[in-house]
Amino acid sequence: VPLPRVFSGIQPTAGSFQLGNYLGALRQWVALQETAEAFYCVVDLHAITMDWDPEELRQNSLTSAAQLLALGVDPARSTLFVQSHVPEHLQLSWVLECVARFGEASRMTQFKDKSQREGADGSSVGLFTYPVLMAADILLYQTDQVPVGDDQRQHLELTRDVATRFNNRFGPTFTVPSVFIPEAGARVMDLQTPEKKMSKSLPPAGCVFLLDDPKVSAKKIRSAVTDTGREVVADAANKPGVTNLLTIHSALSGRSIPELEQHFAGRGYGDLKKELAEVVTEFVSPVRARTQELLDDPAELERVLAGGAERAREVAAATVADVYERTGF
Numbered sequence: 433v434p435l436p437r438v439f440s441g442i443q444p445t446a447g448s449f450q451l452g453n454y455l456g457a458l459r460q461w462v463a464l465q466e467t468a469e470a471f472y473c474v475v476d477l478h479a480i481t482m483d484w485d486p487e488e489l490r491q492n493s494l495t496s497a498a499q500l501l502a503l504g505v506d507p508a509r510s511t512l513f514v515q516s517h518v519p520e521h522l523q524l525s526w527v528l529e530c531v532a533r534f535g536e537a538s539r540m541t542q543f544k545d546k547s548q549r550e551g552a553d554g555s556s557v558g559l560f561t562y563p564v565l566m567a568a569d570i571l572l573y574q575t576d577q578v579p580v581g582d583d584q585r586q587h588l589e590l591t592r593d594v595a596t597r598f599n600n601r602f603g604p605t606f607t608v609p610s611v612f613i614p615e616a617g618a619r620v621m622d623l624q625t626p627e628k629k630m631s632k633s634l635p636p637a638g639c640v641f642l643l644d645d646p647k648v649s650a651k652k653i654r655s656a657v658t659d660t661g662r663e664v665v666a667d668a669a670n671k672p673g674v675t676n677l678l679t680i681h682s683a684l685s686g687r688s689i690p691e692l693e694q695h696f697a698g699r700g701y702g703d704l705k706k707e708l709a710e711v712v713t714e715f716v717s718p719v720r721a722r723t724q725e726l727l728d729d730p731a732e733l734e735r736v737l738a739g740g741a742e743r744a745r746e747v748a749a750a751t752v753a754d755v756y757e758r759t760g761f
């Protein structure tokens with residue numbers, strides 16, 4: 433039996449991943465390599481839906497690829513590539529834009545959130561059609577499973593709907609993928625505004641980047657918004673900030689939440705924050721060091737990415753040929 437196909441992508445925005453990316457998605461990327469045939473993509477085309485700097489984007493894509501390798505993505509087992517190196521993503525995306533419906537795209541809550549700053553009228557058209565490009569990313573590889581954080585649930589539902597509609601209209605073409613969301617760490621919250629998810633595209637004060645100097649992340653954790661109580665217990669409704677810190681601790685240290693509540697019994701938020709900073713430092717230190725080593729040899733990094741793009745294109749080109757045949761091109 434062939435192994436299940438896995439696809440997932442991550443934006444290179446900001447040049448460093450954050451803890452939510454790791455706990456919600458990247459941890460699963462690494463684990464799934466054992467049991468699946470994986471395609472992992474730095475989705476640089478998705479990173480230009482908001483204002484961007486060309487030189488930064490180019491560098492951020494390389495830094496992102498280096499971090500994925502440092503976290504344990506193994507190019508000998510998995511296909512690691514940069515989205516813009518595989519033009520089939522755009523070829524499929526246009527066809528899917530003509531299959532997706534304006535109404536369904538209009539219901540995407542991420543567009544509503546992200547377009548708030550510019551207003552819907554001032555936002556790029558790409559910000560609106562982003563979920564359709566994401567559907568193309570996934571469907572190109574005949575993907576069975578998509579490991580993502582909880583924030584991507586609605587986009588995955590759109591992907592499934594578009595794939596099903598296409599298959600019904602033009603015949604069986606795409607595998608309809610299922611979503612793979614982890615039980616713990618699926619939604620890491622911003623440290624300053626714990627009602628929002630942590631994101632690399634939000635102000636950095638509430639976001640712990642993997643490439644942050646540990647002194648910087650310790651300061652962010654120390655300044656995390658908590659509540660006026662004093663007990664270290666998980667209570668998402670009344671103590672979202674403390675609950676978030678416990679969730680991160682638990683996911684990184686492997687200790688259960690009840691065990692941590694015991695451990696912090698009779699101690700305050702200061703102790704929790706201090707210990708969490710240590711846990712984070714222990715996790716990020718080797719990742720930062722390895723990322724830097726990989727960035728010191730850009731020729732090797734580019735060689736790995738060229739190999740990944742070549743392998744990705746074999747699969748992607750076959751899908752596009754089938755789609756074009758079925759749709760009249």
Ligand code: ADP
Pocket residue numbers: 441442443444445450452453454455456457458579580581582583584617618619620621629630631632633
């Ligand atoms: P960001 O919002 O940081 O730019 P991306 O859109 O690049 O993140 O998403 C990359 C992956 O990380 C996706 O699978 C997404 O679901 C996951 N992810 C992003 N933020 C979080 C979070 N705060 N908690 C859990 N998973 C997250």
Ligand code: NA
Pocket residue numbers: 631
């Ligand atoms: Na995002």
